[in-house]
Amino acid sequence: QSVLTQPASVSGSPGQSITISCTGTSSDVGGHDYVSWYQQHPGKAPKLMIYDVTNRPSGVSSRFSGSKSGNTASLTISGLQAEDEADYYCKSFSSNTIYVFGSGTTVTVL
């Protein structure tokens, strides 16, 4: 099935900022403001971190922020902490397939 394109891995030192990209098409990321981001620790269920491109659910740290430009959405983690080490997935509403997930990005804190 079609997936949104994410980098396989991103790393950073504690305190640094990192950005994860999520590239789709005009049928999904570019055509709707319904991009969300999920954090998944090993063996755990995914957790919602960002929704509707830029919104943060209550309880999620303000160090997490989202944005979008054209067909690419981005998740930025500022002030990187050891607990941020996890897999991150973007998801978009799609005119073609209802929902499509990104390929996933492993964040490593050096």
Added chain:
Amino acid sequence: EVQLLQSGGGLVQPGGSQRLSCAASGFTFGIYAMSWVRQAPGKGLEWVSAISGNGDYTYYADSVKGRFTISRDNSKDTLYLQMNSLRADDTAVYFCAKKCSFACHRFDPWGQGSLVTVSS
């Protein structure tokens, strides 16, 4: 507290069937759409199916269309996924997730996951 507690899963032979359940608590189940998402071992997330709050509307990924059926019993606050004609590539952890209300598309929270292994 909103909770989704999953049951079902296990080992099933190719061509067999399996039903997953997802019991909801802490919210008015019948007014929220629900979804199933799966994750093959070592792989990424794949959206599988969704159902409207009243059950009138259902949606499926092409990979499961015609083989899987999503349903819900609002009197029991429970979501189901009936999986038939299972194949090896259906082996995955299956998660249920609560979707927000009309015209929004975030999944929050998620169930703990149920492992389905299709193998002879």
